[in-house]
Amino acid sequence: MPRTVIPFGPQHPVLPEPIHLALVVEDELVVEARPSVSFVHRGLERMVEVKDYVEFVYVAERICGICSFIHGQTYCQAIEKIMNVPVPPRALYLRTLWGELSRMHSHLLWLGLMADAVGFESLFMHSWRVREAVLNIIEATTGGRVIFGTCKIGGVRRDIPNERLQQMLGELDSIEKDTREITNVFLNNRSVAGRLRGVGVLSRQDAHELGCVGPTLRASGVAQDMRQLGYAAFGDLPVEPITRNEGDSYARCDVRCAELFQSIGIIRQAIARMPDGALDTKVTGNPNGEFIARTEQPRGEVVYHIKANGARNLQRFRVRTPTFANLPALLKLLPGCQLADVPVLVLTIDPCISCTER
Amino acid sequence: MVSLAMPRLVLKWVARKPSTSRYPFEPRKLLPGSRGHLTFTKDSCVFCGVCAKKCPTGALIVNRAQKEWTIDRLLCITCGYCVEACPKGSLALAAEHVTPRATKDREVH
Amino acid sequence: MTERQTLELITVETLLERVKTLHTQGYRLAQIGAANVPGYLEVNYSFAREECLLTLRLQLAGEEPCVPSVSHIYWCAVLYENEMHDLFRLKVEGMAVDFQGKFYQMAVPYPFGSRKAPVAKPAPEPRPAKPAVPARAAAELAVTA
Numbered sequence: 001m002p003r004t005v006i007p008f009g010p011q012h013p014v015l016p017e018p019i020h021l022a023l024v025v026e027d028e029l030v031v032e033a034r035p036s037v038s039f040v041h042r043g044l045e046r047m048v049e050v051k052d053y054v055e056f057v058y059v060a061e062r063i064c065g066i067c068s069f070i071h072g073q074t075y076c077q078a079i080e081k082i083m084n085v086p087v088p089p090r091a092l093y094l095r096t097l098w099g100e101l102s103r104m105h106s107h108l109l110w111l112g113l114m115a116d117a118v119g120f121e122s123l124f125m126h127s128w129r130v131r132e133a134v135l136n137i138i139e140a141t142t143g144g145r146v147i148f149g150t151c152k153i154g155g156v157r158r159d160i161p162n163e164r165l166q167q168m169l170g171e172l173d174s175i176e177k178d179t180r181e182i183t184n185v186f187l188n189n190r191s192v193a194g195r196l197r198g199v200g201v202l203s204r205q206d207a208h209e210l211g212c213v214g215p216t217l218r219a220s221g222v223a224q225d226m227r228q229l230g231y232a233a234f235g236d237l238p239v240e241p242i243t244r245n246e247g248d249s250y251a252r253c254d255v256r257c258a259e260l261f262q263s264i265g266i267i268r269q270a271i272a273r274m275p276d277g278a279l280d281t282k283v284t285g286n287p288n289g290e291f292i293a294r295t296e297q298p299r300g301e302v303v304y305h306i307k308a309n310g311a312r313n314l315q316r317f318r319v320r321t322p323t324f325a326n327l328p329a330l331l332k333l334l335p336g337c338q339l340a341d342v343p344v345l346v347l348t349i350d351p352c353i354s355c356t357e358r
Numbered sequence: 359m360v361s362l363a364m365p366r367l368v369l370k371w372v373a374r375k376p377s378t379s380r381y382p383f384e385p386r387k388l389l390p391g392s393r394g395h396l397t398f399t400k401d402s403c404v405f406c407g408v409c410a411k412k413c414p415t416g417a418l419i420v421n422r423a424q425k426e427w428t429i430d431r432l433l434c435i436t437c438g439y440c441v442e443a444c445p446k447g448s449l450a451l452a453a454e455h456v457t458p459r460a461t462k463d464r465e466v467h
Numbered sequence: 468m469t470e471r472q473t474l475e476l477i478t479v480e481t482l483l484e485r486v487k488t489l490h491t492q493g494y495r496l497a498q499i500g501a502a503n504v505p506g507y508l509e510v511n512y513s514f515a516r517e518e519c520l521l522t523l524r525l526q527l528a529g530e531e532p533c534v535p536s537v538s539h540i541y542w543c544a545v546l547y548e549n550e551m552h553d554l555f556r557l558k559v560e561g562m563a564v565d566f567q568g569k570f571y572q573m574a575v576p577y578p579f580g581s582r583k584a585p586v587a588k589p590a591p592e593p594r595p596a597k598p599a600v601p602a603r604a605a606a607e608l609a610v611t612a
Contacts, residue, residue, distance in 0.1 A: 038571040043578060055414045058437060126367065129377045136389065143393030143451070149437050157438070158391075181367055188361035211496045211543040229470045229518060292472060292513065292520060294497075303498045303513065320498035328543035357571075 001026040006339070010039050014117040014343040017353035021346070025339055033334035035327070041357040048314040053079060053287060056314065057152055063319065064355040065146050066109060067297045069102040071319075072151040077231060078293035078306045079153050083285070088278040089233075091155035096233040097270045098138070098148060100263040105134045106298035107256045107263075108179070110350050111186060114253060117343040118195040123185055130178045137171055140164075155280025165271045176264050183257040196250040200333045200345045203247055210328045214300020215255040216349050220247035226296035237269050249348040256350075286310050297322055299350045321355035392453040393436040396429065400467050403427060403448040409440035419464070428464040431456050472520045479534060482512075485523060486537045489514050494521065499547035501555045503579060508532045508555065531558060538563035546570075554579045
């Protein structure tokens with residue numbers, strides 16, 4: 001059977017960010033996928049030589065546009081652990097709240113992209129319409145729609161007054177109603193389910209062996225969520241990982257839809273239990289030591305390895321983003337699928353290539 | 359059993375006006391807490407230069423001898439670091455966003 | 468559950484055996500990362516299981532550091548090993564998928580790997596107490612364009 005090589009990407013309508021896959025196909029069956037990355041490699045890890053450790057929060061936030069807040073939060077957590085800085089409880093709760101809002105906007109963005117990948121453009125528009133409501137809350141409370149700029153070492157920079165929090169509860173109710181309408185379509189519509197069911201089945205053993213994280217791992221039955229580690233306010237607001245057992249694209253979509261409602265629940269609990277108090281602790285001196293911080297981004301577990309030696313600049317800043325851990329799963333899922341399933345498979349791991357290549 | 363979720367959603371929105379706003383014909387609804395642009399009050403400034411030192415992108419340049427404070431609007435990321443650092447309170451963040459411009463100039467005050 | 472992090476210093480000879488033991492014990496590969504420390508190249512292999520994070524650390528001295536590949540135990544290690552090769556000039560023997568240096572295609576080859584590349588500034592010496600000199604301090608703060 002003669003083979004053809006079809007280049008997929010780096011410019012492709014379904015890709016949010018550039019990645020190149022050279023697909024070797026026989027007729028319509030994909031036989032092999034050769035990846036080519038580094039289109040958006042910005043060398044951010046070497047920025048530590050230029051920016052000092054306090055300013056570096058801004059660089060860490062700009063690694064990715066979709067999961068930006070949790071990048072900044074993980075960086076601050078690592079430095080706070082190295083310098084033994086206690087963060088006040090109100091700051092921890094506010095960070096949790098913004099982190100969950102960030103997760104909601106990321107999952108709604110993903111739902112829109114998945115609808116676009118299967119060709120359902122009106123559902124894509126509806127998902128992003130619901131996401132606009134979340135972005136309006138984020139802009140009103142932090143000042144920016146995409147880059148929040150509120151996390152700093154020792155706490156947070158802005159407060160949300162209690163009246164604003166109560167108003168947020170009302171806005172969350174309407175967001176929840178709209179989200180229920182669109183997730184209903186994703187999970188019950190025959191054409192969407194037909195494109196997602198049975199596509200890209202990742203067994204539990206494979207998911208664990210390939211080092212998958214996040215919803216990709218949880219949809220294959222492994223109950224692991226870094227929020228169980230109890231960072232920020234998750235010690236007081238325990239999170240039960242949402243799992244499914246089928247391991248196909250439909251299960252991954254189902255996990256993300258369920259996580260949307262879980263995040264709304266966590267935000268409501270955080271608002272109900274928000275303590276009063278200071279917003280930050282003053283930080284002086286330089287960090288000396290090293291730490292590995294892990295948090296749960298919308299795409300999975302992110303690992304920040306920071307080494308500092310007492311100078312104003314850090315010695316080493318190493319980020320292992322969740323998409324980097326999920327890429328091997330993509331490379332193993334593609335061989336054996338139909339050509340029309342390639343966009344669904346690429347999006348099902350929720351690729352955030354700018355995170356991957358820093 | 360065919361799911362009627364999408365037809366219900368479509369019918370609900372058919373009669374409503376579009377969700378997208380008709381920018382630039384209609385101005386964008388400003389959210390009060392938004393970090394749009396940096397405002398500077400020259401009267402209270404003493405040209406100490408702390409804001410320029412703290413700026414992470416190098417958008418601010420302060421010339422003490424000539425009593426000049428300049429900003430490159432396109433480099434400013436409205437992080438607010440200078441606002442926190444200014445000892446005289448001359449700087450503040452306002453909600454309106456910076457308009458697009460055709461040249462990269464420094465704004466001199 | 469609170470996180471437990473452990474760090475183990477190992478040698479290149481014991482790496483494969485240790486990784487194989489961790490694989491049979493059910494650990495997931497979390498990350499493989501390298502760092503340029505003055506004097507040697509440090510390679511960290513992190514493995515996670517439930518709330519434990521176990522890191523194996525190698526310290527490689529010399530001009531041409533070399534490690535064996537763990538990709539026949541954990542296939543996903545190919546991405547990390549190719550990345551370390553392309554950034555740090557670390558030779559990894561026996562990778563299951565070898566991109567031959569083309570994983571990250573950059574204008575500057577091995578951007579982290581040159582021994583002449585700037586490493587982080589060394590830790591400052593403790594400063595003696597400065598007497599307060601107000602006039603000098605004010606002049607230092609003036610920034611000229």
